[in-house]
Amino acid sequence: MTDITLPLDGKIALVVGGGRGIGAGIARSLAEAGADVVVADYDLALATESSAAVEALGCRTAAIKVDVRHAESVQAMVDAVERQFGRLDIAVNNAGIVSVGKVGELTVDQWDQLMAVNLRGVFLSCTSELALMRKNRFGRIINTSSIAGKIGFPDLSHYTASKFGVIGFTNAFAKEVAGEGITVNALCPGIVETGMWRGDDGMSARWAQDGESEAESWDRHQSTLLPQGEAQTPEDMGQLVVFLASAKHVTGQAIAVDGGFSL
Numbered sequence: 001m002t003d004i005t006l007p008l009d010g011k012i013a014l015v016v017g018g019g020r021g022i023g024a025g026i027a028r029s030l031a032e033a034g035a036d037v038v039v040a041d042y043d044l045a046l047a048t049e050s051s052a053a054v055e056a057l058g059c060r061t062a063a064i065k066v067d068v069r070h071a072e073s074v075q076a077m078v079d080a081v082e083r084q085f086g087r088l089d090i091a092v093n094n095a096g097i098v099s100v101g102k103v104g105e106l107t108v109d110q111w112d113q114l115m116a117v118n119l120r121g122v123f124l125s126c127t128s129e130l131a132l133m134r135k136n137r138f139g140r141i142i143n144t145s146s147i148a149g150k151i152g153f154p155d156l157s158h159y160t161a162s163k164f165g166v167i168g169f170t171n172a173f174a175k176e177v178a179g180e181g182i183t184v185n186a187l188c189p190g191i192v193e194t195g196m197w198r199g200d201d202g203m204s205a206r207w208a209q210d211g212e213s214e215a216e217s218w219d220r221h222q223s224t225l226l227p228q229g230e231a232q233t234p235e236d237m238g239q240l241v242v243f244l245a246s247a248k249h250v251t252g253q254a255i256a257v258d259g260g261f262s263l
């Protein structure tokens, strides 16, 4: 029998906001590629479920509660990774929230809450992860942006601003650490069927036209917005993350997995 070597064998990965949706898919893809995967999320029950799913794939794992809005919580998460696994090779900063409203309706509180998770959370996560990655002069950081990080969406000005911010931050940060064996890239998902889109609270419901059900709204969005006519999956996102986690000379980029929607 020959041993099969996987691309991320021996690597320690952390998926922040990995409890469900895209993050849980990325965690599975990293585990399938051979990495040990720590799952962190605001919702510890979700993190534990996602961690159990990657454990079933045969990797070492842990579930951690984190609130990316707070520096102490983020530092405690990275300290826990160091204590349990000794180092950090791959970090996916994927926690994000959305709300909907036009300028004039959006409140300052909506703006601040969204920025605190989507943009401050990425900054705080990168800050703590960098300190640990520097110890081994190796790191692969992937920050989740969006197609709304490349093109403005009405009703989502605050979300669009946060995701453009993630791309700008990623590009500047990548240049700062380019000489240290650390790459930093942004993943820009298109439309993925997660809690962010589906259900009573999701964007399909909020953007349903008169007389249109939530499911019909979902179908309309994926078929009219996306050139390929169908939504992407969490596994599509995991595929790009595994590539970025393996690539040495790709850094500072914002790569869309959106079926041809954006540049």
Ligand SMILES: NC(=O)c1ccc[n+]([C@@H]2O[C@H](COP(=O)([O-])OP(=O)(O)OC[C@H]3O[C@@H](n4cnc5c(N)ncnc54)[C@H](O)[C@@H]3O)[C@@H](O)[C@H]2O)c1
Pocket: 016, 017, 018, 019, 020, 021, 022, 023, 040, 041, 042, 043, 046, 066, 067, 068, 069, 094, 095, 096, 097, 117, 144, 145, 146, 147, 148, 188, 189, 190, 191, 192, 193, 194, 195, 196, 197
């Ligand atoms: N679903 C899409 O179509 C889509 C498209 C583009 C970008 N994105 C981005 O992808 C990422 C994942 O989105 P998703 O669709 O899987 O959404 P989701 O709501 O299913 O998952 C988001 C996860 O982030 C966690 N989270 C929220 N606030 C947190 C906090 N303060 N601290 C730690 N964890 C927190 C949630 O508990 C949840 O597990 C987000 O950054 C989102 O903006 C999603």
